[in-house]
Amino acid sequence: MVKQEAQREQTASMEDYLEAIANLGEGRKVVRVKQISEMLGVKMPSVTSALKKLSEQELVEHERYGHIKLTPEGNKVARDVIRRHKALTRFFGQALGINEETAEEDACKIEHVISSLSMERLAKFVEFIEACPLGSANFSSRYEYYLEHGELPQDCSKRSVSKRK
Amino acid sequence: MVKQEAQREQTASMEDYLEAIANLGEGRKVVRVKQISEMLGVKMPSVTSALKKLSEQELVEHERYGHIKLTPEGNKVARDVIRRHKALTRFFGQALGINEETAEEDACKIEHVISSLSMERLAKFVEFIEACPLGSANFSSRYEYYLEHGELPQDCSKRSVSKRK
DNA sequence: TACAATTGTTAGACATGTCTAACAATTATG
DNA sequence: CATAATTGTTAGACATGTCTAACAATTGTA
Numbered sequence: 198m199v200k201q202e203a204q205r206e207q208t209a210s211m212e213d214y215l216e217a218i219a220n221l222g223e224g225r226k227v228v229r230v231k232q233i234s235e236m237l238g239v240k241m242p243s244v245t246s247a248l249k250k251l252s253e254q255e256l257v258e259h260e261r262y263g264h265i266k267l268t269p270e271g272n273k274v275a276r277d278v279i280r281r282h283k284a285l286t287r288f289f290g291q292a293l294g295i296n297e298e299t300a301e302e303d304a305c306k307i308e309h310v311i312s313s314l315s316m317e318r319l320a321k322f323v324e325f326i327e328a329c330p331l332g333s334a335n336f337s338s339r340y341e342y343y344l345e346h347g348e349l350p351q352d353c354s355k356r357s358v359s360k361r362k
Numbered sequence: 363m364v365k366q367e368a369q370r371e372q373t374a375s376m377e378d379y380l381e382a383i384a385n386l387g388e389g390r391k392v393v394r395v396k397q398i399s400e401m402l403g404v405k406m407p408s409v410t411s412a413l414k415k416l417s418e419q420e421l422v423e424h425e426r427y428g429h430i431k432l433t434p435e436g437n438k439v440a441r442d443v444i445r446r447h448k449a450l451t452r453f454f455g456q457a458l459g460i461n462e463e464t465a466e467e468d469a470c471k472i473e474h475v476i477s478s479l480s481m482e483r484l485a486k487f488v489e490f491i492e493a494c495p496l497g498s499a500n501f502s503s504r505y506e507y508y509l510e511h512g513e514l515p516q517d518c519s520k521r522s523v524s525k526r527k
Numbered sequence: 528t529a530c531a532a533t534t535g536t537t538a539g540a541c542a543t544g545t546c547t548a549a550c551a552a553t554t555a556t557g
Numbered sequence: 558c559a560t561a562a563t564t565g566t567t568a569g570a571c572a573t574g575t576c577t578a579a580c581a582a583t584t585g586t587a
Contacts, residue, residue: 210574230535243575245536250573262535262582293483303480310471318458375544395565408545410566415543427552427565 209309212278213237214247215256218267219275228265281308284320292326374474377443378402379412380421383432384440393430446473449485457491 217236221228234241251257256271289300382401386393399406416422421436447469454465
């Protein structure tokens with residue numbers, strides 16, 4: 198029994214390659230196998246092999262020893278990965294206050310597995326946090342208090358509940 | 363060159379097996395290969411094969427045609443996966459308002475890749491949202507307004523900015 | 528321009544995790 | 558309790574994606 202879905206979806210690996218090529222190619226810069234391999238932490242033969250697969254799917258143009266370039270379709274996929282990546286990085290960085298390096302790492306993993314629905318909501322969430330100074334200020338200051346002290350700030354209850362440690 | 367790290371980390375697959383065994387074994391219920399295979403959507407030989415690997419690592423006790431049980435170490439790993447799973451489900455469900463099914467799916471994927479730092483923060487975030495009625499009420503009502511209307515509620519700015527579409 | 532250094536490719540090994548087909552053990556039932 | 562149904566295992570194919578080793582092309586430079 199063979200999967201008969203559209204087969205349009207990429208694996209995490211292939212998405213990584215597309216993303217790397219897009220990022221390296223910003224501003225019409227020439228993209229090299231070596232750069233991709235360094236960016237992704239794999240050896241050059243892995244890149245060559247990935248480029249072959251992506252060429253067959255017409256997501257990448259690549260000729261032996263020659264140029265590497267995303268096709269319009271490949272670019273579309275890459276842009277989408279990058280969009281998810283950025284939103285996730287912002288979420289972990291801004292909203293959760295995670296350090297940049299960890300935020301990046303998590304974004305790199307999660308970008309490949311999160312559903313589009315959750316992705317949209319997360320993006321909206323970040324937009325909201327960043328755009329709504331009052332809501333977010335109240336929110337984040339209380340949240341930070343909670344993070345630091347491990348208990349809720351006093352103004353957190355509707356009634357002035359006496360519950361203190 | 364061989365990786366020389368502690369080799370303690372499990373793959374997503376192996377974590378899934380451990381998690382399934384823990385869930386199926388709740389309340390001392392007998393765990394069967396068939397159940398695991400159904401729960402994870404794989405065929406039985408895949409389960410047998412996974413059990414073999416997990417036995418070698420002493421995370422699972424399994425004898426041919428016999429009982430399947432987590433070792434204390436295996437249980438520890440499984441509990442940790444389940445903890446992440448639950449926190450993520452709550453985050454997507456409660457905080458982002460995602461439907462249960464999608465929240466589950468995303469949790470199942472992300473639980474295997476998220477860093478412990480982000481995991482802790484996310485859990486705290488959910489705790490906060492759920493525990494701080496005032497902060498969260500203000501926050502979520504504004505957030506929901508934003509989700510529904512696509513623009514910020516009027517009380518969102520510090521100054522009464524005129525910026526309306 | 529010839530040679531050296533660098534970059535890229537090919538071939539093939541290997542690890543992981545899945546599957547199907549065939550067989551074996553266990554369990555249920557007439 | 559004998560046989561059928563179910564459950565589980567083994568063997569081995571296959572897909573993905575990585576690697577090393579060897580070789581080939583390109584580029585830089587004396």
